[in-house]
Amino acid sequence: MKLKKLCGWSFLFLLLASGVSCKKALNNINDYYPQVVMVSATQQPDSSVIVKASLTSNGAASVDYYGFCCSTSPKPSMSSRQFYFTPNGPNFTATYRGLSPDSTYYFTAWATNSYGYVYSKSIAIVPPPIPPVTPPCTIAQNYVDLGNGPDTYTTVSKVNSAGGQWTFNATTASGATVSFTFGSALATGTYMTNGGFSPGNKQMIFNYTSGSISASCAGGSPVYVNQISPGVYDMTICNETCWDNTMTFQYQVKMHMKIPSP
Amino acid sequence: MTRLALIMLFVIFGLQTASAQISLQVYDYRPTGILGFVMKPLVTAELGYMGSFEDSRWRTAFNFTYLSFKQRQDTFFISGVLHDYTTTVTPGYERYPTYNMFQVGASADFAFVQKDNWALYVGAGIIAGLTHVVYEDKNALEDSHYDGGGLMAGFRGKLGGEYSFTDHITVFLEAQRSYLLVTEPAALFSSNNYGLGMRYDF
Numbered sequence: 310m311k312l313k314k315l316c317g318w319s320f321l322f323l324l325l326a327s328g329v330s331c332k333k334a335l336n337n338i339n340d341y342y343p344q345v346v347m348v349s350a351t352q353q354p355d356s357s358v359i360v361k362a363s364l365t366s367n368g369a370a371s372v373d374y375y376g377f378c379c380s381t382s383p384k385p386s387m388s389s390r391q392f393y394f395t396p397n398g399p400n401f402t403a404t405y406r407g408l409s410p411d412s413t414y415y416f417t418a419w420a421t422n423s424y425g426y427v428y429s430k431s432i433a434i435v436p437p438p439i440p441p442v443t444p445p446c447t448i449a450q451n452y453v454d455l456g457n458g459p460d461t462y463t464t465v466s467k468v469n470s471a472g473g474q475w476t477f478n479a480t481t482a483s484g485a486t487v488s489f490t491f492g493s494a495l496a497t498g499t500y501m502t503n504g505g506f507s508p509g510n511k512q513m514i515f516n517y518t519s520g521s522i523s524a525s526c527a528g529g530s531p532v533y534v535n536q537i538s539p540g541v542y543d544m545t546i547c548n549e550t551c552w553d554n555t556m557t558f559q560y561q562v563k564m565h566m567k568i569p570s571p
Numbered sequence: 572m573t574r575l576a577l578i579m580l581f582v583i584f585g586l587q588t589a590s591a592q593i594s595l596q597v598y599d600y601r602p603t604g605i606l607g608f609v610m611k612p613l614v615t616a617e618l619g620y621m622g623s624f625e626d627s628r629w630r631t632a633f634n635f636t637y638l639s640f641k642q643r644q645d646t647f648f649i650s651g652v653l654h655d656y657t658t659t660v661t662p663g664y665e666r667y668p669t670y671n672m673f674q675v676g677a678s679a680d681f682a683f684v685q686k687d688n689w690a691l692y693v694g695a696g697i698i699a700g701l702t703h704v705v706y707e708d709k710n711a712l713e714d715s716h717y718d719g720g721g722l723m724a725g726f727r728g729k730l731g732g733e734y735s736f737t738d739h740i741t742v743f744l745e746a747q748r749s750y751l752l753v754t755e756p757a758a759l760f761s762s763n764n765y766g767l768g769m770r771y772d773f
Contacts, residue, residue, distance in 0.1 A: 332761075333607065333763070334601070335608075376660065387661065388660070388711075393658070424647075425647055
């Protein structure tokens with residue numbers, strides 16, 4: 310009799326428990342997870358990127374967090390440059406700053422609930438091409454005047470980029486040797502000559518030896534660089550003042566040369 | 572808990588030694604809740620002893636079964652929250668390449684409709700057993716791997732009907748609802764089971 314009562318109460322408990330907690334498994338396992346889509350990734354004039362996403366489904370449980378991640382690799386990890394939010398409506402947005410204008414970035418939205426997390430498809434932001442710089446002078450290719458009249462470059466060495474500076478040498482038909490040092494990587498843009506010993510970012514120094522003359526640039530003149538193909542550059546200096554090593558003689562220098570790839 | 576269950580099983584089985592009645596049931600085991608999220612349904616068989624309603628509206632049953640689950644996807648991607656200098660939601664994963672159970676059960680059934688050749692009944696009972704689990708868990712703080720056993724215990728309720736074709740052969744249909752408490756990894760599981768079986772009276 311006691312066994313019957315025990316079984317009776319057990320059965321009643323099970324019936325009640327079934328009604329309260331019975332959750333049939335979902336046929337599609339993806340229905341357990343939230344769904345999120347990237348709406349847009351828009352680059353701003355200051356190179357920042359505004360990203361927007363929308364939560365389209367909570368899945369089988371409420372969403373705990375949603376947010377964004379960003380990387381230069383096509384599949385960024387959730388924790389890479391992460392923005393996260395506790396849910397407050399289906400739409401969410403963030404602004405990425407400090408991105409390199411030369412790199413392609415992939416932006417992905419994600420969302421997580423108690424069953425797991427999902428990523429949206431990524432949106433890539435490709436940096437726009439840098440417009441070429443146009444020197445205000447017209448100088449023939451390989452022309453150089455180190456202050457002693459027209460000359461031509463006969464050889465230009467490959468660039469050495471060790472140590473964070475880009476250096477190369479060139480020789481002229483008259484036997485002069487010119488040494489160039491850029492303080493940062495060569496890229497399309499305008500640099501400035503620097504009369505010191507060590508160029509900074511976007512600066513260049515050069516000096517030359519021609520016969521008995523050794524001279525170095527005074528600094529302060531623009532240097533126009535265009536990347537004409539991967540690793541190959543075109544450089545023009547319209548007018549630069551150089552002093553000999555005794556600071557007695559001044560030379561006006563101009564040149565136009567092609568810098569080969571390293 | 573397991574020891575208590577086994578004692579009950581031996582007592583119940585011993586009381587019924589005067590008549591030999593073997594049952595075999597094939598059933599569709601459909602996990603629900605969190606177990607249903609992780610594991611696929613499976614078909615398995617249950618062998619045991621099942622009394623008859625010939626002399627009473629009450630009867631007892633004893634059975635055992637083996638369940639070998641397969642996970643619904645290779646990897647379950649889970650997240651965690653890491654609180655350091657900043658708060659970061661971190662990715663991780665879990666895998667359950669092996670999840671096996673051996674169950675024994677004991678139950679009592681009551682025929683609320685009892686006729687000469689057929690009956691409708693409800694029943695309830697207890698389940699106990701062992702598990703063999705292999706799982707992997709990786710998150711921002713640790714990587715863990717477990718390969719070992721655990722214990723389980725639970726309750727089961729059922730609703731069924733049977734029909735006796737002969738004095739020896741009875742066919743039955745059952746729908747069951749079960750709840751299991753598993754020790755490793757600690758969890759409360761549930762399932763709906765639908766079976767077709769046969770009892771042979773010697």
